[in-house]
Amino acid sequence: MDEMPFCVKDVLERPLFQRATLIAGRRGMFREVRWVHILEITHAAPYVSKHDLILTTGLWLKRSVKSGLEYTRQIIDHETSGLCIEFGTTIDEIPDKIIELCDEHDFPLILFRQPIRFEEITQDIHSYLINQHFGLLKNLEQFSQQQQQLVLRSTDIPAILRLLQNYSEGQILYLSAIESNKFYPPIATETAEIINAFCNKKMKDFDQIQEAEIWKMDETHFILIQPVVCFGQVFSCVGMVLHQSHPTEYMKLLIDYTAKAVATVLLRTQFLEERILSNQNELIQDILSRRIESEEQAQMRMGLPSPNGEKYIFVGGIIEFEHNVIEAGPERMEARNQDILVLIRSLLKRYQMHHLLMMKNNQIYLLCAKEKVNHESLPALYKNIFGLIEGLKKYIDQALAGLQFHVGFGKSKTQLLDMWLSFKEAYQVIEVSQTVPSMKDCCFYAKMGVYQLLKAVPQPTLGDFVNDQLGDLLDYDRKHHLNLIETLDMYFKCMGSKGETAKRLFIHRQTLYNRLEKIRDILGEDFFEPHRRHCLEMALLGHPLRDIYDRKSDN
Numbered sequence: 001m002d003e004m005p006f007c008v009k010d011v012l013e014r015p016l017f018q019r020a021t022l023i024a025g026r027r028g029m030f031r032e033v034r035w036v037h038i039l040e041i042t043h044a045a046p047y048v049s050k051h052d053l054i055l056t057t058g059l060w061l062k063r064s065v066k067s068g069l070e071y072t073r074q075i076i077d078h079e080t081s082g083l084c085i086e087f088g089t090t091i092d093e094i095p096d097k098i099i100e101l102c103d104e105h106d107f108p109l110i111l112f113r114q115p116i117r118f119e120e121i122t123q124d125i126h127s128y129l130i131n132q133h134f135g136l137l138k139n140l141e142q143f144s145q146q147q148q149q150l151v152l153r154s155t156d157i158p159a160i161l162r163l164l165q166n167y168s169e170g171q172i173l174y175l176s177a178i179e180s181n182k183f184y185p186p187i188a189t190e191t192a193e194i195i196n197a198f199c200n201k202k203m204k205d206f207d208q209i210q211e212a213e214i215w216k217m218d219e220t221h222f223i224l225i226q227p228v229v230c231f232g233q234v235f236s237c238v239g240m241v242l243h244q245s246h247p248t249e250y251m252k253l254l255i256d257y258t259a260k261a262v263a264t265v266l267l268r269t270q271f272l273e274e275r276i277l278s279n280q281n282e283l284i285q286d287i288l289s290r291r292i293e294s295e296e297q298a299q300m301r302m303g304l305p306s307p308n309g310e311k312y313i314f315v316g317g318i319i320e321f322e323h324n325v326i327e328a329g330p331e332r333m334e335a336r337n338q339d340i341l342v343l344i345r346s347l348l349k350r351y352q353m354h355h356l357l358m359m360k361n362n363q364i365y366l367l368c369a370k371e372k373v374n375h376e377s378l379p380a381l382y383k384n385i386f387g388l389i390e391g392l393k394k395y396i397d398q399a400l401a402g403l404q405f406h407v408g409f410g411k412s413k414t415q416l417l418d419m420w421l422s423f424k425e426a427y428q429v430i431e432v433s434q435t436v437p438s439m440k441d442c443c444f445y446a447k448m449g450v451y452q453l454l455k456a457v458p459q460p461t462l463g464d465f466v467n468d469q470l471g472d473l474l475d476y477d478r479k480h481h482l483n484l485i486e487t488l489d490m491y492f493k494c495m496g497s498k499g500e501t502a503k504r505l506f507i508h509r510q511t512l513y514n515r516l517e518k519i520r521d522i523l524g525e526d527f528f529e530p531h532r533r534h535c536l537e538m539a540l541l542g543h544p545l546r547d548i549y550d551r552k553s554d555n
Contacts, residue, residue, distance in 0.1 A: 005032040011125065025105070044060075069097060085112070155269050160258060210234070222243070295416060313414065317368070323336070407430070429444065454538075487512070492540070
């Protein structure tokens, strides 16, 4: 199938153009032609469209060279295909300035030195374009039907790509973030290495490819790239090698249909895997309940390949969703949860992480594993987990706007049997991120800082400490609503700067002075001394956490 659209070069090869001469804009021979338009009026702009080939007797040139230049500029600016002028009816010469303007913009200027019937030209070219369009539609319909049969019959992605190759008659690529690149039909190893090196460099920004793109390899080789998108994420790309930078709409539709078919197969495969891998729920439950007898048994049940003598790194995480039950309804909630599970598993595959997944109510328990090869293995694992979180956020923002969710991941462990503790830490991250505004974006236990210590303090001890340090201040705030706790917290954060504290609290300085005076009356003059201040700061950090325990006791 010709990858070039019908263009000026093809027009010049039509029988009616055998006596025509191209007198300017030779470098624009490959401008696409989609329609032919007869136009004699001076003010051409409102009546022309992109890719129109304009036919004229040059009546607009009778006025002046200036009006002729203005007419030519108008049709050039509107990205028409070219201009055909007939001599003998109205004019007998074309000013040099118009020829120079056309050459400057690579705009084809075609001259008929003898009168010709424009209606014969329009009929000829329009008939050709309509017949060509009809033929392409028939091909697309056949292609679509065969593609649907393949999708319904199996999960054979190579068969879908070979079908694309048959209809496009070009070189097809399948670029994956997980597997090696594939070529249909197969090509020489040396050529494959050149294309792989080029594509792998381009695929560094894999996530940014959200629509069809043209990649330029050299002056005569281009690759039309169409991303395969599932749940807003790019998991692979279908590519087509071209010899020019402007593919036809037919080529774009072929590759677009193919990408959607591949996405359908990938999604169906993932949903099937969800059913097959349902036994992972039982394994995570056993890990949480500490019912597994040995590490070897746990790793065998997870299906981990042999680590060649090296130990694994394990990280546990929890993703908690806040569904609006009244708005969504139980069936819609279940469908959302299933879609999110499929997306997460696809992202885990993309980042090549061994994993277990379990959905429990509105929480997803996620266990990730990676071979410990060197000191970079753990940072790489956390980087992949962060990429997974970002991918999930992106999908929810696009497809499930308004759905709130919280993420927490515990510290890494070297034993599967210790993962119950990593899950416990993950839940602590979620509790802190929901309760402490400054920690709302924290997803990792390792980033919790002093809150690791505060969460380890027994609830009665933490409650007593907060009451001892801030009890009188809390009581005063409850009775008088002066926001003294907030004021003290901000005063410490601003290192005792009254001006900065008033600015960040959006209050007048005198209001701040009054509040600080009341704080001194309640806490004593030494509240800013180092030892006293450290105690107060720890109590301010622990105060929101005490609310967590209070809510749990209420439930």
